[in-house]
Amino acid sequence: MKKLHVRDIILIALIAIIFGFIYLASDGLYNALTALLTPIGYGMLANDIMMGIWCMAGPLAGFLVRIPGSAFLGEFLGSCVELIAGEQWGAVNLISGAVQGLGSELGFTFTSYRRYDWFTLFLSATTTTIVTYLYDFIKNGYSYFSTFNMILYFVVRWISMLLFTCVLVKLIVNLLEKAHVIQTNQN
Amino acid sequence: MNPGLKLFLILIISLEISLVPNLGANLIIIGACLIYLLFKHINLKKLFLLFIIPLFAASVVFITIYYFTPSRSLYQACVLFTRIYAYVFLGAAFTETTSFLALARSLEQNFKLPSKFAYGTLAAFNVIPKIHAEVNRIRLVGDMRHYHLSFYSPALYFKAILSAVSWSNSLADGMISHGYREDKERSVIVPIALTKKDWLIFSSIIVLLQPILFLLK
Known part of the structure; x- marks a missing residue:
């Protein structure tokens, strides 16, 4: 089995950092959505709407560095950035980062790291949705919701994952393939 | 502690x-x-x-x-x-x-984290200011061409990843040329x-x- 080398680790960490900076651009939208949805009781839904954006580094790292563990690292190192930046949430976000990373990685594991196409991204988006939802179910009180809301939150999160970690990641991967970045990186 | x-x-x-x-x-x-x-x-x-x-x-x-x-x-x-x-x-x-x-x-010395993870991550984190500047530069260049790049634009990620690939190669080459070997025993400068x-x-x-x-x- 191929192992991660220092070059791969640096690349994955850089991707995690870059995505972290780009996510910052979506913070305004997140706050606005939360403020808008809170009066009607769906403030926490903003989290699920945005979840796909925060989970893009994992599948992209998994696609770019085709070695077991890279999707997990892509997500997990993203949460390390906050720790290093001295963010107060930093240490605790490592757990969320690990949970998201595990979800991302599972999609690649289920295809035995052999398929790199739409199906793998779809699978990874779905496993990330399930794993992160289960974590929020316990941690963020989703278990107190009505059955309808439990399903609604799950479906919204799934759609967000499909849009960002599947469609948008595939569009980025297509550009990278056209530029021969993915092949050159394999050498 | x-x-x-x-x-x-x-x-x-x-x-x-x-x-x-x-x-x-x-x-x-x-x-x-x-x-x-x-x-x-x-x-x-x-x-x-x-x-x-x-x-x-x-x-x-x-x-x-x-x-x-x-x-x-x-x-x-x-x-x-x-x-x-x-x-x-x-x-x-x-x-x-x-x-x-x-x-x-501490993670490397006390908890057996392979040095490539400790130093690979540190190397990347040390260029955070450059990454920040690069992401801003890409967006600015887009704006100058009346092509706004936001968190949903594949082109923004694509350009940033191209820079990441080139930096990762340079950083890894830099480390190797300074004598870093990922699977070799390392001496400890600051013991924790x-x-x-x-x-x-x-x-x-x-x-x-x-x-x-x-x-x-």
Whole structure:
């Protein structure tokens, strides 16, 4: 089995950092959505709407560095950035980062790291949705919701994952393939 | 306390309070972290921010659980409200008292983390200001061509990843040319101690936490 080398680790960490900076651009939208949805009781839904954006580094790292563990690292190192930046949430976000990373990685594991196409991204988006939802179910009180809301939150999160970690990641991967970045990186 | 062990302690406590809803335990953890931070002479402005920053997120959770769930339980809403504060105070108890370099060294020396992870990640994190500038530059170039690049634009990620690939190659070449070998034994410049006292503090806190979490009502 191929192992991660220092070059791969640096690349994955850089991707995690870059995505972290780009996510910052979506913070305004997140706050606005939360403020808008809170009066009607769906403030926490903003989290699920945005979840796909925060989970893009994992599948992209998994696609770019085709070695077991890279999707997990892509997500997990993203949460390390906050720790290093001295963010107060930093240490605790490592757990969320690990949970998201595990979800991302599972999609690649289920295809035995052999398929790199739409199906793998779809699978990874779905496993990330399930794993992160289960974590929020316990941690963020989703278990107190009505059955309808439990399903609604799950479906919204799934759609967000499909849009960002599947469609948008595939569009980025297509550009990278056209530029021969993915092949050159394999050498 | 040893940085690596402190991180594991914070993570274990966070994970436990995520799984067990207990208002008393959350408040005790917040109080303990507050005392620890004051003992470590945290700047008052930072302390004030620790109360303000989580207020928005915690209030949203409180409102949703208290007003918009079938049980409308005040207790559960308070648990989730204080849980967010407990996370932030636990996080601050770590980040305000530990440097990342010390943590990386501790994880490598005391917890057998392969050096390629410690140094690979450190190498990438040292170019964070350059990455920030690069992402801003790409967006600015887009704006100059009346082509706004946002978090949903594949082109923004594509261009940033191209830079990342080139930097990762340069950084790795730089490390190798300075004599770094990823699977070889390394000498230690700054030793990080992991003493019996560290283990004693770690295990005492973990043992103390269990009755608070499971018996305190």
